[in-house]
Amino acid sequence: MTETGRGASESVSGGFWPMVWQRLRRNRRGMAGLHAVVLMLAVWLLSPLLASSQPIACRYQGRWHFPGLVEMFQTRGGGRHWLEKSVPFNRPQFDARRELSGEDWAIWPLIPYDEFETTGDFLAAPSRRHWLGTDEVGRDLAARMIHGTGVSVKVGFVSMGIAAAIGVVLGGLAGYYGGWLDIVLSRVIEIVICFPVFFLILAIMAWLEPNILNVMVVIGLTRWTSIARYARGEFMRIKGQDYVSAAEALGVPQARIMFRHILPNALAPVLVSVTFGVAAAILVEAGLSWLGFGVQPPAPSWGNILRAAYDSLRTAPHLVYPPCVAIFGAVLAYNLLGDALRDAIDPRLRKGP
Amino acid sequence: MLTYIFRRLLIAAPTLLGITVVTFFVINLAPGNPAQFQAQSALDPRVSVRIYQELEKYYGLDQPIGVRYARWLGRLARLDFGESMSTDRRPVRDKIKERLWPTMSLAALSLVLSLGLSLPMGVWAAVRQNRLFDTVSSTILYGLYSVPEYVMAAPLILLVGVKWDLLPFQGMTSDNYAALGAGGKALDLAKHYALITFCFSYGSWAYYSRFVRQTMLETLRQDYVRTARAKGLREGRVIWGHAFRNSLIPVVTLLGLLLPSVLGGSVILEVMFNWPGLGRLFYESMLARDYPTIMALEFVSACLVLLGMLLADIAYAAVDPRVAYD
Numbered sequence: 001m002t003e004t005g006r007g008a009s010e011s012v013s014g015g016f017w018p019m020v021w022q023r024l025r026r027n028r029r030g031m032a033g034l035h036a037v038v039l040m041l042a043v044w045l046l047s048p049l050l051a052s053s054q055p056i057a058c059r060y061q062g063r064w065h066f067p068g069l070v071e072m073f074q075t076r077g078g079g080r081h082w083l084e085k086s087v088p089f090n091r092p093q094f095d096a097r098r099e100l101s102g103e104d105w106a107i108w109p110l111i112p113y114d115e116f117e118t119t120g121d122f123l124a125a126p127s128r129r130h131w132l133g134t135d136e137v138g139r140d141l142a143a144r145m146i147h148g149t150g151v152s153v154k155v156g157f158v159s160m161g162i163a164a165a166i167g168v169v170l171g172g173l174a175g176y177y178g179g180w181l182d183i184v185l186s187r188v189i190e191i192v193i194c195f196p197v198f199f200l201i202l203a204i205m206a207w208l209e210p211n212i213l214n215v216m217v218v219i220g221l222t223r224w225t226s227i228a229r230y231a232r233g234e235f236m237r238i239k240g241q242d243y244v245s246a247a248e249a250l251g252v253p254q255a256r257i258m259f260r261h262i263l264p265n266a267l268a269p270v271l272v273s274v275t276f277g278v279a280a281a282i283l284v285e286a287g288l289s290w291l292g293f294g295v296q297p298p299a300p301s302w303g304n305i306l307r308a309a310y311d312s313l314r315t316a317p318h319l320v321y322p323p324c325v326a327i328f329g330a331v332l333a334y335n336l337l338g339d340a341l342r343d344a345i346d347p348r349l350r351k352g353p
Numbered sequence: 354m355l356t357y358i359f360r361r362l363l364i365a366a367p368t369l370l371g372i373t374v375v376t377f378f379v380i381n382l383a384p385g386n387p388a389q390f391q392a393q394s395a396l397d398p399r400v401s402v403r404i405y406q407e408l409e410k411y412y413g414l415d416q417p418i419g420v421r422y423a424r425w426l427g428r429l430a431r432l433d434f435g436e437s438m439s440t441d442r443r444p445v446r447d448k449i450k451e452r453l454w455p456t457m458s459l460a461a462l463s464l465v466l467s468l469g470l471s472l473p474m475g476v477w478a479a480v481r482q483n484r485l486f487d488t489v490s491s492t493i494l495y496g497l498y499s500v501p502e503y504v505m506a507a508p509l510i511l512l513v514g515v516k517w518d519l520l521p522f523q524g525m526t527s528d529n530y531a532a533l534g535a536g537g538k539a540l541d542l543a544k545h546y547a548l549i550t551f552c553f554s555y556g557s558w559a560y561y562s563r564f565v566r567q568t569m570l571e572t573l574r575q576d577y578v579r580t581a582r583a584k585g586l587r588e589g590r591v592i593w594g595h596a597f598r599n600s601l602i603p604v605v606t607l608l609g610l611l612l613p614s615v616l617g618g619s620v621i622l623e624v625m626f627n628w629p630g631l632g633r634l635f636y637e638s639m640l641a642r643d644y645p646t647i648m649a650l651e652f653v654s655a656c657l658v659l660l661g662m663l664l665a666d667i668a669y670a671a672v673d674p675r676v677a678y679d
Contacts (some may be wrong), residue, residue, distance in 0.1 A: 190371075191375060193658075194372055194655040194658045195655045195658070196654050196655075199635060199651055199654055202620065203379060203380060203647055203651060204383060207380075207384055207642075283501050287501075290503065293639070306503075306504075310507055313510065313511055320508055324504045327504050328501065328504050331499050331500075331501060332496070335498075
């Protein structure tokens with residue numbers, strides 16, 4: 001963090017993070033990764049506007065309705081909503097496509113199907129009606145892919161949030177206090193590293209109810225080791241810096257030194273590790289869902305879409321590619337972003353594959 | 354050197370104990386147990402309660418957890434993993450033994466393949482940095498490295514296995530394997546190994562190539578390489594005799610890290626390819642809620658990883674004279 005601007009063009013004052021951002025913006029691969037990540041977020045947030053069986057906005061029997069917009073603000077599948085759809089559109093048996101006649105004005109989503117809706121076409125090849133085809137019960141694959149994005153986004157962020165919290169606390173304590181605490185915590189980290197992560201996660205998931213919340217928690221509880229090691233190293237390094245000694249000499253409480261003086265300066269390598277961790281978490285979730293221990297059908301996730309595709313490999317080969325491309329794209333995006341972040345945070349560290 | 358190995362082993366002992374603790378308590382503290390799982394099948398609830406109690410007694414699950422841990426540890430010391438709780442009730446050791454070869458042969462094959470390909474590729478790319486080969490191979494390898502194994506496997510199976518019908522992708526042998534001659538058997542095995550070996554190895558191949566290129570680039574900038582060139586050695590000798598040997602040191606440490614990825618990644622791939630290895634045994638035991646097999650597999654794989662890390666540390670000390678032994 002003592003790194004100052006190299007050359008006139010980079011001597012932007014304003015602190016460490018603006019400097020990192022400046023460098024990141026010049027990295028084309030990294031920005032491509034960042035754009036893909038933002039795109040994933042947008043697809044998740046806007047999924048009811050992209051693929052739904054109800055219009056975004058329409059004029060039906062002389063009144064305005066906004067079922068798609070309302071759906072976007074609802075927590076889907078939950079019990080009570082703070083925002084309800086207007087009367088005919090909130091009934092489950094109400095088929096908007098049939099009810100709305102030609103003269104009713106309506107904006108339809110890009111893909112006029114939702115992720116659970118079955119059509120008469122089973123395992124249909126891609127066509128103009130179904131852009132990516134349909135699956136074994138006749139659901140539109142494009143709609144399922146769009147609504148499955150949320151699982152990957154949520155699993156990535158939440159599980160790595162848990163992992164980062166555990167890793168920073170344990171690594172920080174070990175690095176700051178050293179001594180016996182460090183020896184014990186380092187052993188604990190070594191023990192957890194010894195288990196192949198997927199084995200450990202699978203072993204725990206087999207006993208828990210397979211749902212997205214458990215998947216997120218279990219991934220978070222098992223993937224904190226690399227974050228803890230980085231945090232430990234950073235805390236150890238920064239502990240010896242002059243400003244920490246100065247704070248200690250001034251009698252600043254230890255907790256305050258750790259949180260206010262060391263933690264903000266130790267976050268950079270943790271952030272890089274978290275970015276790579278999100279890619280790994282997306283991968284683990286898809287793998288769990290593929291094996292049947294993750295998100296359960298009919299709820300869509302890229303993993304269980306791939307499983308359904310794999311099971312009908314001979315009859316409907318077109319189903320395999322979309323989930324594969326999506327998982328690969330997400331992993332690649334986070335890896336590119338992680339590489340770019342690492343280079344931007346410390347250009348001297350530009351090593352390792 | 355011997356003292357170093359001894360000290361390193363001494364440090365590993367508490368880790369080994371920790372591995373047993375995590376293995377046992379993660380499985381045994383989780384809600385639900387095999388007796389409950391197997392008793393579910395009875396339709397009459399009163400019958401199912403009876404079955405549950407009988408099974409719990411039979412498996413020794415009615416004992417306090419501390420007693421069960423001590424017993425398990427005692428048997429573990431004699432390498433006895435107990436009897437499977439799935440319906441076949443076979444000794445776990447036999448189950449693991451027959452699945453060991455398919456997975457280990459795959460791991461060995463993929464290690465040889467990925468190292469054999471990545472060492473020359475990495476060195477060549479580093480020597481001709483920023484030339485065509487370097488740029489193209491770097492881009493391709495980065496892409497390959499980002500493709501998850503099972504995401505690669507699914508389209509590959511679809512194209513090579515189903516559409517073009519070139520290679521088999523289910524199991525280790527064809528149905529008519531027993532009837533084949535010696536040459537036919539070898540060919541059949543090789544065909545079955547081809548796809549899954551590729552899926553196992555391309556990731557580490559890509560990773561190692563990039564890693565070797567990076568360390569080689571760093572070594573090539575060292576003073577002793579300049580000295581070697583200055584005294585008029587041929588370029589081949591400079592690269593292979595001076596730079597390459599020194600860039601091998603970090604590669605050695607990486608080998609220890611290969612094992613967890615092979616074992617962890619093996620579950621989905623082995624289920625996909627219907628491969629009779631450890632990963633699929635793990636998956637089958639999960640479905641049957643087979644405590645002893647799951648614990649044995651967790652323990653064995655964690656021990657293998659620990660062993661890999663130990664070997665890497667020792668190898669590192671052996672190849673790099675700068676590492677202090679004490």
